[in-house]
Structure formats: C-alpha cells, structure tokens
Amino acid sequence: MPAAVQHEVCLITGALGSGKTTLLNRLLRCKELSGSMVLINEFGDIGLDHEIVREVKEDVLLLSSGCLCCSLKGDLRDELTEMVESLAAGEIKITGPIIIETTGLADPVPILQLINTDEVLNHHLTIKHVITVIDTLHCHRQVEEFPEIDNQIALADLLVLSKTDLASVADQIRVMAVISRLNPFSDRYEIGSTGEIRELVSAILKCGHEYGLPVELPASHAHRNHVEIGSFAFEFEGKVGREAFFQWVQLLIQSHGERLLRLKGMIAFTDGTNYVHSTGPLFYPPEPIESVANVVKSRLICIGRGLERLGIEQSFRLACFGEPIPRRELDRRIRLNGNSDAIQAPTCMQIHSRLADVFTHGNLAEAGGLHHWNVHNPWSVSARYFDAWAVLEVCENPGLVAQIMEILGPNINLIGSEVITQDTYWLSQSRGMRIADEARYLPVDPDRAVACRIPIYGLDASRSGTIHKLSVDWICPGANRDWACLTLYYADSDVLFDRSTTHPANICCAMERPLANSAAMPIWLVSGRDRSGNNYAIGFNRPRPEWLQTSAI
Numbered sequence: 283m284p285a286a287v288q289h290e291v292c293l294i295t296g297a298l299g300s301g302k303t304t305l306l307n308r309l310l311r312c313k314e315l316s317g318s319m320v321l322i323n324e325f326g327d328i329g330l331d332h333e334i335v336r337e338v339k340e341d342v343l344l345l346s347s348g349c350l351c352c353s354l355k356g357d358l359r360d361e362l363t364e365m366v367e368s369l370a371a372g373e374i375k376i377t378g379p380i381i382i383e384t385t386g387l388a389d390p391v392p393i394l395q396l397i398n399t400d401e402v403l404n405h406h407l408t409i410k411h412v413i414t415v416i417d418t419l420h421c422h423r424q425v426e427e428f429p430e431i432d433n434q435i436a437l438a439d440l441l442v443l444s445k446t447d448l449a450s451v452a453d454q455i456r457v458m459a460v461i462s463r464l465n466p467f468s469d470r471y472e473i474g475s476t477g478e479i480r481e482l483v484s485a486i487l488k489c490g491h492e493y494g495l496p497v498e499l500p501a502s503h504a505h506r507n508h509v510e511i512g513s514f515a516f517e518f519e520g521k522v523g524r525e526a527f528f529q530w531v532q533l534l535i536q537s538h539g540e541r542l543l544r545l546k547g548m549i550a551f552t553d554g555t556n557y558v559h560s561t562g563p564l565f566y567p568p569e570p571i572e573s574v575a576n577v578v579k580s581r582l583i584c585i586g587r588g589l590e591r592l593g594i595e596q597s598f599r600l601a602c603f604g605e606p607i608p609r610r611e612l613d614r615r616i617r618l619n620g621n622s623d624a625i626q627a628p629t630c631m632q633i634h635s636r637l638a639d640v641f642t643h644g645n646l647a648e649a650g651g652l653h654h655w656n657v658h659n660p661w662s663v664s665a666r667y668f669d670a671w672a673v674l675e676v677c678e679n680p681g682l683v684a685q686i687m688e689i690l691g692p693n694i695n696l697i698g699s700e701v702i703t704q705d706t707y708w709l710s711q712s713r714g715m716r717i718a719d720e721a722r723y724l725p726v727d728p729d730r731a732v733a734c735r736i737p738i739y740g741l742d743a744s745r746s747g748t749i750h751k752l753s754v755d756w757i758c759p760g761a762n763r764d765w766a767c768l769t770l771y772y773a774d775s776d777v778l779f780d781r782s783t784t785h786p787a788n789i790c791c792a793m794e795r796p797l798a799n800s801a802a803m804p805i806w807l808v809s810g811r812d813r814s815g816n817n818y819a820i821g822f823n824r825p826r827p828e829w830l831q832t833s834a835i
Contacts, residue, residue, distance in 0.1 A: 287370075287406070288406065288407070289366070289376070289407055289408070290379040290407075290409075290410035291380045291407050291408065291409050291410060292379050292381045292410050292411045292486060293382050293393060293411070293413065294306060294381060294382065294384065294413045294414075295384050295388065295390050295412065295414045295415070295434040295438070296386060296414055296415030296417070296434060296442075296444075297386045297415075297417055297421075297424045297431050298385075298387065298543050298544045298561065298585060299386065299417065299420075299543070299559070299561025299562070299564070300386065300415040300416065300417040300444055300561075301415050301417065301442075301473075305413075305415055305442060305444070305473060306320065308473065308479055309483060312479065312483045314378075314483050314487055315379070315381075315483065315486075315487075316378065317376055317377030317378040318376065318380070318381055319365075319376045319378070319380045319381070320381045320383065321362075321365070321380065321383070323358065323384050323388070358396065359403070362397070362403055362407070363400075363402055363403065370406065379410060379486070379487075380407070386544070387428065387430060387511065388430065389430040389433050390412060390434055390437050391437070394409065409493040410493055411485075412493060413438060413439075413442060413486075414434045414435055414437075414441055414442070416435065416441055416442065416443050416457060416461070417444055418445045418449040418454060418457050419449050419564070420561065420562070420564075421456070421460055422453070422456040422457065422459075435464045435465050437465075438468055439493055440469050440471065440482070440485060440486070441461065441469065441470045442470075442472075442473055443470060443472045443473075444473065446472050469485060471485075511587055512586070512587075512588075513583065514583075514584055514589070515581055515582065515584075516591065516595045516598075517581050518580055518582075518599070519579055519580075520550075520603065521550050521552040522549055522550065522551055522552070522580070522602045523552055523602065524551050524552070524568075526601055526602045527549065527558075528829075529601060530598055530601035530602060531565060532827050534594065535827045538586065538671075539660050539671065540671075541587045541589060542560075542586045542589065543587070544560070544561060544585040545558075545560045545584055545585075546560070546583050547559070547580065547581050548571065548580055548581050549568075549580045549582065550580045554570055555571045556569060557569040557571055560827070563827050563828055564827075564830070565827045565829055565830065567829075587671070588671065588672065588675060593678070633676055634736065634739075636672065636675075637672075637673075637736065637768055639672075640669045640673060641701060641738045641766060641768070643739075645667050648667060649664065649666075651705055653666075654700050654701040654702070654703070655698075655795075656699060656700070656804075657699050657700060657768070658670055658673045658677050658699040658770070659821070661804075662804075668701075673699060677699065677808065678696075678808055682734065683808055686734070686808075689732050690772065690773070690774045691774060691810075692809060692810040693776050693809065693810030693812070693813060694772050694773070694774065694807075694808045694809040694810060695774075695805050695806065695808065695812070696805065696806040696808045697726060697731070697771045697772065697803070698771040698800075698803060699768065699769065700768075700769055701738065701767070701769075702735075702767050702768075702769055703765065704764065704765055721787075722786075723787055723790060723791045723795060723798065723800060724773075725779060725780040725781065725782075725785045725787040725800055726773045726780070726787075727773075730776075730777045731774070732772050732773075733770070733771050733772075734769070734771075734772070735768075735769050736769075736770070737765070738766040738768055739766055740766060775810060775811065775813065775816060776813045776814055777814055778814040778816060779803075779816050779817070781802070783801055787800060788801040802820050802821045804818070804819075805818055
C-alpha cells in the first residue's frame with residue numbers, strides 16, 4: 283500500500299457530565315486547533331454540540347471555530363473508514379488533528395485497539411493523545427459504579443481536572459487517590475483560566491510526542507453493554523416558561539434520583555434559546571444560544587437507568603404546556619414501539635417477572651423480616667437490600683394506576699409498600715388461611731384505600747395479583763410454605779393521611795410494628811392532586827437539584 287498522510291488522533295474521554303464538550307468547545311476557540319476535524323460519538327440518541335451552526339454536507343458540519351464536525355451514529359469502524367477514504371480522496375480537507383469525543387460510557391480500549399490494529403485505519407491514523415476529563419466532584423463514586431472509567435483514567439497521557447472550583451478539599455483528596463492508583467505519572471491540568479487552556483493546547487500540539495500504547499491493554503468492559511442504561515430524546519414546539527421548566531426539573535430529579543445520569547438539551551424559552559444540562563442533581567446555568575434564537579423545535583435528551591420515556595415526556599408537557607401528549611399521537615407511538623404496557627393494564631405475570639429480579643430468596647433472607655417495609659422508598663433502610671427505584675416503577679405503572687383510579691378516582695397517594703412472606707410475624711392463622719388485618723396499621727379511612735397484592739414467587743398470579751379493599755383479606759393457603767408477595771397500599775389523596783400520634787392506627791403501629799412508624803411514613807402523590815393538605819415530606823431524604831451560579835466544566 284502506498285504511503286499515506288498520517289492524521290493525528292486525539293481521543294477525549296471522561297464520565298457522563300464530566301465536562302468533555304465544554305473542554306472541546308474551549309479548545310476549538312484556540313486558533314492553533316483551527317482546521318481540526320471533530321468526531322462526536324455520543325451514547326444513544328444524542329444531538330450534536332450546541333456550537334454547530336450550519337451544515338456542510340451529509341453528516342459533516344462546520345463549527346463556529348471553522349472546524350469540521352461529524353456525528354458518529356453507526357459502526358465505529360465503518361464510520362472511521364469512510365472518513366479516512368474521504369480525506370484521502372480530497373473530499374474533506376483538514377489541517378489540524380482529528381479529535382474524537384467519546385460517550386461518557388465508552389471504554390477507550392476497543393477504540394484504541396481498532397485504530398492500532400485495523401489495516402486501513404492504521405495506515406491513515408496515528409494516536410497522538412488520550413485526554414481524560416475527570417469530574418472532581420463525582421469521580422470517587424463514578425469509578426465504583428462504572429468500571430470503564432478506570433480504563434479512561436489509566437490510559438490517558440493528559441488528565442484534565444474539571445469542577446475543581448466546586449470541589450471540597452475532601453473531594454480533591456479522593457480524586458488524587460484515584461489518580462495515584464490508576465495513573466500517577468500522567469500530565470495534569472486544571473482548566474480554570476485562558477493560560478491553562480493554552481498550556482493544554484501546547485501539550486496537544488507538542489512536536490515529537492507520540493502516544494505510547496501499553497503493550498498489554500487493560501481488560502475491556504465493552505462486553506457489559508450497559509443493559510440497564512438507556513437514552514432517549516424528544517422534541518417539542520413552542521416557547522417554554524423558565525419557571526415552569528425548572529419546577530419540572532426539580533420534580534424530575536426528586537422523583538428519579540440516581541437513575542437520572544444526564545440531562546441536556548436546547549430549549550426555546552420565552553426570553554431566548556438556551557443550552558441546558560445537568561449531571562445527576564447538579565444543574566448548570568443555562569447558556570444562551572444567540573445563533574439559534576428563533577429555533578422552532580426544542581430538543582431534550584435524557585440518559586439514565588430504567589427511565590420511562592413516555593412518562594417523562596408526559597410530565598414535561600403537563601408541567602410546561604399544561605397538556606398531555608395527544609391520545610392519537612400516544613397510540614401511534616405505542617404501535618411503533620410495540621409497547622402496549624404504556625397504557626394497558628399489565629398482567630400479573632409481567633410485573634411478577636420484573637419483581638422476581640428485585641426480590642430474590644437470598645436478599646429477602648439477608649434483609650430479614652424487619653426490613654421488608656417501605657420498599658418503594660429509595661431513601662429507606664430497605665433500599666440497602668432492594669432496588670427501590672424498580673419497585674417505585676411498578677407502583678407508578680400506568681396500567682396499575684388506571685385500575686386503582688377505577689376504585690379511588692383520579693387523586694391517589696401511595697401510602698406504603700411491603701413484602702409479605704410466610705414468615706411475616708404479624709400474620710395470624712384463621713380457618714387454615716393467613717389473614718392480614720393491615721387496615722389497623724394505616725392512618726387512613728379503609729373505605730378510601732386499596733391494597734394491591736402482587737406475587738413475587740410461590741403464588742398464583744391469576745388469583746393474587748388483583749386489587750382488594752384495604753381491610754381483612756386472604757393472603758395464601760397455610761399449606762404453601764414458600765411464597766412472597768409485594769403489597770402496595772394506595773389511598774385517596776382527598777383524604778388526610780393522619781400523622782397524629784394519638785390516631786388509633788399510629789398507636790397500634792407503634793406498639794406492634796415500631797419499625798414501620800406510620801406517623802413518620804413518607805407518602806407519594808402518584809396521580810392527580812392533593813386536596814387535603816397531606817404532608818409528603820416526613821421520612822424522605824430526597825435529592826434536590828443543586829443550581830450552580832456560575833458555569834464550570
């Protein structure tokens with residue numbers, strides 16, 4: 283093969299929300315990197331950076347810096363091969379390096395292996411740098427949760443520390459410990475001023491430097507495939523009020539907690555278009571986008587675990603526009619997605635299969651009977667043993683809630699949840715059947731509440747998954763010695779959940795089930811409105827959005 287022009291590649295990696303795009307934008311404003319080509323390879327259905335201003339050709343765009351930008355949406359090898367062929371044929375002309383910004387969930391090992399071992403790519407590309415952006419605030423937690431970040435840090439020759447102005451001394455000590463363990467000899471930069479940016483640019487362009495790929499690469503985590511993590515984007519027309527949007531953000535973060543990993547988008551507010559983004563509960567100031575001030579369609583992108591697109595989009599439209607997704611459009615999406623559960627009542631077995639992964643024989647035994655209460659609350663003691671978010675998804679399943687609404691009406695509170703097994707101590711024997719008189723433990727009118735019993739294992743789903751009045755009820759034949767069910771308690775939110783310690787139910791609970799403590803129980807508004815002044819705050823330690831006053835990468 284004849285000699286080819288070798289284009290230098292800089293790989294920018296880092297966790298979700300660490301500041302990769304912000305760093306990239308600042309680098310591209312430096313004239314030394316003018317003429318570069320930027321490849322953005324995001325996770326899922328993610329849009330391009332907000333500084334893209336006009337299209338040059340199909341899937342190749344011109345940034346305001348003059349650099350070309352290409353969105354990588356398909357197979358990485360095919361995309362890179364097509365790119366180098368276009369460069370070799372003179373269809374695309376660049377004078378700077380090729381900068382690849384990877385998704386925050388990407389393991390760099392497969393990308394480095396691909397460029398170094400593929401015959402075509404190796405002929406045209408050479409790796410110059412691996413730049414990893416480290417989130418000083420969250421790094422110590424991210425390395426525990428995402429093994430890919432170990433490789434991102436370990437393989438970097440340039441480490442960029444972001445959010446150092448927001449981090450405490452303890453945060454910075456923990457980050458230094460992570461770096462010392464994984465990559466103690468790499469060059470480090472804190473991007474807090476123009477001078478430091480220029481130092482990084484000089485390091486990127488330093489002549490004679492060649493990235494030294496380790497002889498033995500770390501194990502790749504690509505096979506993990508992030509089954510639990512997904513992304514989606516939805517578009518909408520019309521202007522959005524800032525106050526309504528930020529109230530919705532607050533509710534979104536409080537209701538989804540750690541499941542929401544990343545939120546970003548381009549929003550047309552009534553007073554101008556802004557780029558918005560957050561990392562978990564950390565929400566950055568909106569950034570004006572003057573070049574697209576008259577944008578017609580806005581776009582919002584969510585990345586997280588087990589997020590339900592339909593429910594989040596519905597909540598957004600209700601909060602910001604006061605209207606749900608039109609039913610005709612809803613039906614169309616359900617047909618296209620093949621997801622009938624979004625509006626139809628789920629079968630008991632469908633929910634059972636979901637809960638069987640959450641409540642196993644092992645973790646039920648480990649938790650012990652005293653920790654089987656309030657399992658839907660992500661901030662309860664039970665959350666140490668069970669995936670409370672998964673339980674809460676079941677509690678808020680539209681099909682299930684629709685059945686509850688048929689009994690209680692549109693305004694519904696979730697007032698409790700628990701796992702009941704054959705060993706639950708407050709069950710009593712009567713006529714050979716196990717009897718649950720749960721109504722006496724909950725400070726609501728039993729005639730304005732229901733209990734929904736869902737089998738986890740050992741029960742007949744066709745019999746036990748139906749909705750019952752919250753009163754004395756049969757659980758399971760005494761002869762069955764190996765069974766468990768999840769019981770969800772709902773009440774009409776027009777009725778007060780009485781937290782008075784003198785209420786008979788609270789007295790009874792304090793005497794017979796002190797760990798349940800109904801008087802301090804957190805309750806959850808599932809549907810409609812609260813019209814009786816219920817106190818929803820007690821017992822919760824829910825995350826709140828942290829609104830930053832100044833932007834920081």
